[in-house]
Amino acid sequence: MEDLALNLGTLALMGACATIAGAAEDLESDFGSQSNANSQVQLAPQVGYLHRIYNKAICGEPVAYGLLAATGSAIALALATAFSLNIVISLALGATIAALMYGVYATTAYMGRITGQKRFGQPVYLDVLLITTPSIIAHAFIATISIATFSYLLSAIIGQPFPFPILALLWGVMTGGMGSAVGDVHYGAERQYQAKPFGMGLPIASSGKIIQKGEVGLRCSTDIAGFCVKHGGPLTGLGLGLTVFIDLWRHIIFINVANGWGAMIMGLFIVVLIVAFNRGIEIWARKNYGPYKKAED
Amino acid sequence: MEPLTLLIIVACIGLGGLLVGLGVHFVPVGGAPAAMAQATGIGTGTTMLAASSGFLGLISAGLVTAEITNGKISYPGFTNAVDSQTLLSISGITSNIGAIAIIIAAGVIGAMLMISILCVVPNVLYIFGLGVPLASAKVKFDPLTGDRQDIYVTRGTEGHGTPSVAVISSLIGGLLAGIGGALTYLALLAGGFSIATAAFAAIGIFFVNSVLASYNIAGTIEGFHDPKFKRWPRAFVGCLIASVVLGIWAAAIMFLGA
Numbered sequence: 132m133e134d135l136a137l138n139l140g141t142l143a144l145m146g147a148c149a150t151i152a153g154a155a156e157d158l159e160s161d162f163g164s165q166s167n168a169n170s171q172v173q174l175a176p177q178v179g180y181l182h183r184i185y186n187k188a189i190c191g192e193p194v195a196y197g198l199l200a201a202t203g204s205a206i207a208l209a210l211a212t213a214f215s216l217n218i219v220i221s222l223a224l225g226a227t228i229a230a231l232m233y234g235v236y237a238t239t240a241y242m243g244r245i246t247g248q249k250r251f252g253q254p255v256y257l258d259v260l261l262i263t264t265p266s267i268i269a270h271a272f273i274a275t276i277s278i279a280t281f282s283y284l285l286s287a288i289i290g291q292p293f294p295f296p297i298l299a300l301l302w303g304v305m306t307g308g309m310g311s312a313v314g315d316v317h318y319g320a321e322r323q324y325q326a327k328p329f330g331m332g333l334p335i336a337s338s339g340k341i342i343q344k345g346e347v348g349l350r351c352s353t354d355i356a357g358f359c360v361k362h363g364g365p366l367t368g369l370g371l372g373l374t375v376f377i378d379l380w381r382h383i384i385f386i387n388v389a390n391g392w393g394a395m396i397m398g399l400f401i402v403v404l405i406v407a408f409n410r411g412i413e414i415w416a417r418k419n420y421g422p423y424k425k426a427e428d
Numbered sequence: 429m430e431p432l433t434l435l436i437i438v439a440c441i442g443l444g445g446l447l448v449g450l451g452v453h454f455v456p457v458g459g460a461p462a463a464m465a466q467a468t469g470i471g472t473g474t475t476m477l478a479a480s481s482g483f484l485g486l487i488s489a490g491l492v493t494a495e496i497t498n499g500k501i502s503y504p505g506f507t508n509a510v511d512s513q514t515l516l517s518i519s520g521i522t523s524n525i526g527a528i529a530i531i532i533a534a535g536v537i538g539a540m541l542m543i544s545i546l547c548v549v550p551n552v553l554y555i556f557g558l559g560v561p562l563a564s565a566k567v568k569f570d571p572l573t574g575d576r577q578d579i580y581v582t583r584g585t586e587g588h589g590t591p592s593v594a595v596i597s598s599l600i601g602g603l604l605a606g607i608g609g610a611l612t613y614l615a616l617l618a619g620g621f622s623i624a625t626a627a628f629a630a631i632g633i634f635f636v637n638s639v640l641a642s643y644n645i646a647g648t649i650e651g652f653h654d655p656k657f658k659r660w661p662r663a664f665v666g667c668l669i670a671s672v673v674l675g676i677w678a679a680a681i682m683f684l685g686a
Binding site for chain 2: 329
């Protein structure tokens with residue numbers, strides 16, 4: 132009984148960490164325009180749309196976050212074992228070093244990508260670099276420490292046998308995957324193309340024609356996170372939090388039922404519920420939004 | 429180690445990799461266009477989408493393995509079979525079939541959970557954040573629900589969101605990738621690799637196959653109803669060769685280590 136309470140308490144903490152990690156990951160990738168569709172920011176100067184957007188997408192979010200989380204937790208593990216440092220302090224130090232390293236990559240990526248567009252007349256804005264990079268480092272720190280913490284809890288208390296830096300690598304890739312799948316839609320389809328009417332997809336002919344002006348003055352990357360924090364960030368956090376929570380909840384509660392098969396049946400039941408929910412909102416949207424044109428046949 | 433056991437390990441790794449490669453073809457991938465509500469599917473790359481789902485399967489399979497080892501669920505003989513490297517011999521398989529089945533089932537459920545969340549949470553954003561219905565431009569009617577698709581697609585796009593048929597397709601993909609990941613992990617564990625090494629090697633083999641499959645898909649795919657799905661035989665051959673070669677390498681390490 133005590134075991135169960137401990138595991139469930141740990142799981143609640145892990146779910147909270149995952150939610151924060153997901154939200155911070157998505158906002159960090161919006162700051163740096165690493166979110167899809169980063170190709171649009173790259174394309175914009177080529178179609179005559181010069182911009183002040185930070186552009187650091189030299190690899191996808193999942194890979195970047197796999198590296199970031201694995202670095203942070205490997206340093207934390209090294210500090211905790213070599214110097215017998217308290218794990219909380221080790222995780223904080225590991226995340227700090229990883230986030231600073233990430234800041235270096237962000238800076239070089241920004242300089243490299245933007246200078247490559249000189250022939251289209253795109254200037255390198257040093258003030259953009261100076262204002263946005265600290266925000267990127269800060270959000271990367273929050274995401275890394277959250278991922279490393281719940282990976283550590285999964286390994287040390289829940290009893291997952293993989294070493295915790297490997298778990299952090301896996302969860303980093305999954306966090307990036309979630310941010311890329313969920314939050315990017317809000318950034319790519321809504322914020323970068325805010326002039327298009329609500330309730331339509333982006334026609335291919337509009338590609339690259341991103342919004343250049345912000346609420347005040349020219350739009351910077353720091354204006355983007357304030358918008359994406361309304362839907363993109365929280366939904367990414369919800370997605371990752373749900374993943375961590377549901378998968379381990381069914382395991383912890385039902386693993387003793389039917390010699391382990393209870394957890395599997397419960398998992399399958401949750402998948403069916405999720406798919407049924409999806410069908411429900413699909414029908415709702417079709418009914419309420421209606422078709423774009425009349426059926427001709 | 430018995431030559432037959434080594435052969436079974438190579439076969440398991442080959443089959444595992446093959447299933448991952450095939451599973452990737454079922455996952456609705458929209459890439460950057462999907463993130464602009466310009467194409468149907470999930471707005472991220474093929475490799476990472478498949479990897480994300482397979483990794484949760486791998487984590488679940490690892491957790492169930494630990495529960496068997498520490499006696500929380502009872503599958504007697506499994507720990508001894510892993511220690512003596514006889515899990516994948518003929519007698520090991522017959523006497524531990526329950527344990528093998530539950531580890532693979534854990535992989536499948538983990539992968540299916542992850543992929544269903546990856547499909548459905550973005551759909552919430554498409555519907556409530558962007559105000560678009562879920563529609564595919566590749567088919568006129570959803571093959572499963574029979575819903576009309578073409579009139580719900582914004583002019584100038586190739587669809588948006590992940591409609592029901594693509595969600596079901598992604599679950600099949602998760603199922604195959606989950607079996608593949610768990611089978612590879614189990615084969616490496618049975619061959620005497622430590623838990624950490626088995627996990628790492630399984631991640632590597634998973635990546636090789638999902639990247640190969642991504643090259644075959646080249647960009648976006650909606651699932652089994654997409655015309656691009658017909659390309660799967662090429663990935664079948666490619667992934668089979670790559671996985672068997674990797675399996676032989678793994679078996680060689682096991683053979684030399686023992």
